[in-house]
Amino acid sequence: EAQVTQNPRYLITVTGKKLTVTCSQNMNHEYMSWYRQDPGLGLRQIYYSMNVEVTDKGDVPEGYKVSRKEKRNFPLILESPSPNQTSLYFCASSYRVGEKLFFGSGTQLSVL
Amino acid sequence: DQQVKQNSPSLSVQEGRISILNCDYTNSMFDYFLWYKKYPAEGPTFLISISSIKDKNEDGRFTVFLNKSAKHLSLHIVPSQPGDSAVYFCAASVWGANFGNEKLTFGTGTRLTIIP
Numbered sequence: 001e002a003q004v005t006q007n008p009r010y011l012i013t014v015t016g017k018k019l020t021v022t023c024s025q026n027m028n029h030e031y032m033s034w035y036r037q038d039p040g041l042g043l044r045q046i047y048y049s050m051n052v053e054v055t056d057k058g059d060v061p062e063g064y065k066v067s068r069k070e071k072r073n074f075p076l077i078l079e080s081p082s083p084n085q086t087s088l089y090f091c092a093s094s095y096r097v098g099e100k101l102f103f104g105s106g107t108q109l110s111v112l
Numbered sequence: 113d114q115q116v117k118q119n120s121p122s123l124s125v126q127e128g129r130i131s132i133l134n135c136d137y138t139n140s141m142f143d144y145f146l147w148y149k150k151y152p153a154e155g156p157t158f159l160i161s162i163s164s165i166k167d168k169n170e171d172g173r174f175t176v177f178l179n180k181s182a183k184h185l186s187l188h189i190v191p192s193q194p195g196d197s198a199v200y201f202c203a204a205s206v207w208g209a210n211f212g213n214e215k216l217t218f219g220t221g222t223r224l225t226i227i228p
Contacts, residue, residue: 035218040220042201042220043201043221090155092155097205097215098214100146101158101203102158103148103156103157105153
């Protein structure tokens with residue numbers, strides 16, 4: 001089944017404790033992206049990747065890192081999480097940029 | 113600068129009636145438009161799309177209308193069903209033949225509630 005898998009679904013952590021949210025897609029998509037959803041703000045792009053080893057900042061990249069060492073994986077790294085990063089995060093992929101995106105089920109992150 | 117706007121945060125419609133969700137955009141270069149549907153605790157799922165060469169696209173109960181001169185997009189759901197209760201996001205992108213596509217830009221979403 002074609003899908004985007006992200007883990008974990010729920011995560012509670014404390015300020016400053018490094019964490020990684022994993023994302024994997026099985027559709028051989030070139031383009032992958034991370035979004036955060038906050039009330040009244042919709043889906044805001046954090047980082048994106050056009051292909052392996054090619055990543056770039058989205059609209060709200062501060063406090064986040066990503067890597068794209070393999071085509072299928074695109075982890076999101078929070079080196080020193082802060083409470084303002086409490087949010088619902090989605091990983092998404094598409095064959096190419098600008099085309100229909102397929103989303104993961106989301107990761108609800110709470111930073112205390 | 114919000115290039116894609118959904119000015120109604122919420123909408124309530126009686127079951128069986130028509131639901132109309134609206135979306136406005138400011139970037140005249142946008143030429144590919146999509147609607148996504150999102151249930152609680154799930155990721156957004158693709159619903160329907162339209163390219164700028166068309167002004168209407170239908171898929172079952174869902175129809176998307178595009179008015180390029182007004183830079184306005186709408187999604188019609190007829191008839192509305194309780195399972196349609198969700199948050200709906202519109203999105204837009206530029207498909208550039210020479211310079212490549214640009215990323216999808218999303219609106220802020222409209223929460224649709226269908227009243228039984």
